[in-house]
Amino acid sequence: MAAAPWSLACSSHLSRPADLRRTAAAPAAPQRVRLGCSRRRAQRTVAMAGSGKFFVGGNWKCNGTKDSISKLVSELNAATLETDVDVVVAPPFIYIDQVKNSLTGRIEVSAQNVWIGKGGAYTGEISAEQLVDIGCQWVILGHSERRNIIGETDEFIGKKAAYALSQNVKVIACIGELLEEREAGKTFDVCFKQMKAYADSISNWADVVIAYEPVWAIGTGKVATPEQAQEVHAAIRDWLKTNVSPDVASSIRIIYGGSVNAGNCAELAKKEDIDGFLVGGASLKGPDFATIINSVTSKKVAA
Numbered sequence: 430m431a432a433a434p435w436s437l438a439c440s441s442h443l444s445r446p447a448d449l450r451r452t453a454a455a456p457a458a459p460q461r462v463r464l465g466c467s468r469r470r471a472q473r474t475v476a477m478a479g480s481g482k483f484f485v486g487g488n489w490k491c492n493g494t495k496d497s498i499s500k501l502v503s504e505l506n507a508a509t510l511e512t513d514v515d516v517v518v519a520p521p522f523i524y525i526d527q528v529k530n531s532l533t534g535r536i537e538v539s540a541q542n543v544w545i546g547k548g549g550a551y552t553g554e555i556s557a558e559q560l561v562d563i564g565c566q567w568v569i570l571g572h573s574e575r576r577n578i579i580g581e582t583d584e585f586i587g588k589k590a591a592y593a594l595s596q597n598v599k600v601i602a603c604i605g606e607l608l609e610e611r612e613a614g615k616t617f618d619v620c621f622k623q624m625k626a627y628a629d630s631i632s633n634w635a636d637v638v639i640a641y642e643p644v645w646a647i648g649t650g651k652v653a654t655p656e657q658a659q660e661v662h663a664a665i666r667d668w669l670k671t672n673v674s675p676d677v678a679s680s681i682r683i684i685y686g687g688s689v690n691a692g693n694c695a696e697l698a699k700k701e702d703i704d705g706f707l708v709g710g711a712s713l714k715g716p717d718f719a720t721i722i723n724s725v726t727s728k729k730v731a732a
């Protein structure tokens with residue numbers, strides 16, 4: 430996997446913690462860490478190519494009907510999308526085939542979950558082999574709704590990721606802290622623990638995108654400030670540098686999720702370690718999702 434073209438330096442660290450710059454919209458991160466590695470852009474215009482492309486995913490969650498999905502697909506097919514962005518949408522399982530058969534090939538399709546191993550007598554589950562069979566190239570794993578509502582553990586999620594990757598299904602690997610964990614100053618501890626569970630199982634990171642989704646920002650309208658998101662993204666990248674490899678740290682995409690919308694995406698996209706978004710509610714509206722995809726243009730200007 431080629432390094433992102435702006436990933437040249439690995440020496441910056443934050444001068445001020447994001448909690449000093451917070452707005453009323455988002456809670457503080459009451460902890461300070463010194464970050465050893467953050468990328469610096471050395472080019473005026475970011476030539477986003479190959480694995481360094483901006484990445485925007487739409488997680489439709491448990492929403493939609495045949496009719497509403499048909500309308501959404503029509504909107505996406507009609508939208509003008511910047512070329513230098515990887516775009517993926519994740520419909521509910523039962524609509525994946527409908528979407529695959531009607532959506533432009535410009536946008537790839539993801540599942541929202543997958544079984545931990547080979548299929549068989551596992552009632553209600555869908556296997557990675559079955560995703561491949563219907564042409565579904567991606568899966569979202571470790572989403573907070575599966576961790577906190579369904580009860581999936583770090584280890585279970587890590588193993589799911591490894592099995593999906595072994596079957597050539599690419600993984601959007603989610604992590605993120607609860608509000609009480611942030612308020613207790615445990616944001617980095619929680620994120621690093623979740624990262625470790627992935628790292629314990631994953632050996633090849635080329636087909637992995639990390640999604641940092643603070644749970645307090647999901648579906649709440651409380652978006653993390655660009656500084657808060659940047660701070661955690663830089664910390665994750667630093668963790669990867671130390672615990673996986675410098676190459677993986679500099680090449681992997683780390684995307685942000687949690688109340689991203691057409692109005693706030695441009696400011697978030699400007700941050701150096703924010704490589705795209707995982708979008709819930711706003712991905713159900715074609716024009717809004719297109720605006721979020723096209724926020725890559727803010728990134729280029731900010732470079």
Ligand SMILES: O=C(CO)COP(=O)(O)O
Pocket residue numbers: 488572642646647648649650686687688689707708709710711
């Ligand atoms: O959970 C999310 C994406 O996976 C984010 O959801 P919202 O964008 O609705 O906050």
